[in-house]
Amino acid sequence: VAERTSEVGLLRAMGCTRSLVRNLFLGEAVLLGLIGGLTGVMTVALVVVLLQLFLPALPMALKPEIVTVALMVSMVVGLIAGVRPALNATRVSPIDALRGE
Numbered sequence: 001v002a003e004r005t006s007e008v009g010l011l012r013a014m015g016c017t018r019s020l021v022r023n024l025f026l027g028e029a030v031l032l033g034l035i036g037g038l039t040g041v042m043t044v045a046l047v048v049v050l051l052q053l054f055l056p057a058l059p060m061a062l063k064p065e066i067v068t069v070a071l072m073v074s075m076v077v078g079l080i081a082g083v084r085p086a087l088n089a090t091r092v093s094p095i096d097a098l099r100g101e
Contacts, residue, residue: 001025001088008089009097018090025086026079033078037071 001008011021041062048060 001085001092004089005092005097006100008092009094012092012094013098021092022086022090025089026082029078029082029086030075031078033074033076033081034071036078037074040074041067041070 008021011024012018016024045062048062051058051060
């Protein structure tokens with residue numbers, strides 16, 4: 001939030017409500033969590049394929065239920081990690097932010 005103070009100030013000066021600024025930050029946090037989760041799932045899928053190639057006797061499968069739960073958990077973690085920055089962003093004064101304070 002400290003790095004984006006002027007952006008938040010501009011949004012608030014343009015008429016964005018505190019709740020909209022909060023929701024923008026939370027949405028971004030959830031999206032980043034989802035991107036991290038997708039990266040992890042793709043890495044695991046690659047490892048499973050490689051293990052099946054080199055160790056065919058070892059039965060492995062990536063179940064859709066596991067992928068779904070992993071992605072949901074990554075989004076929840078992103079949401080939890082984004083709560084504090086989102087609340088800090090709502091406390092930014094538009095005038096002070098535009099001044100660069």
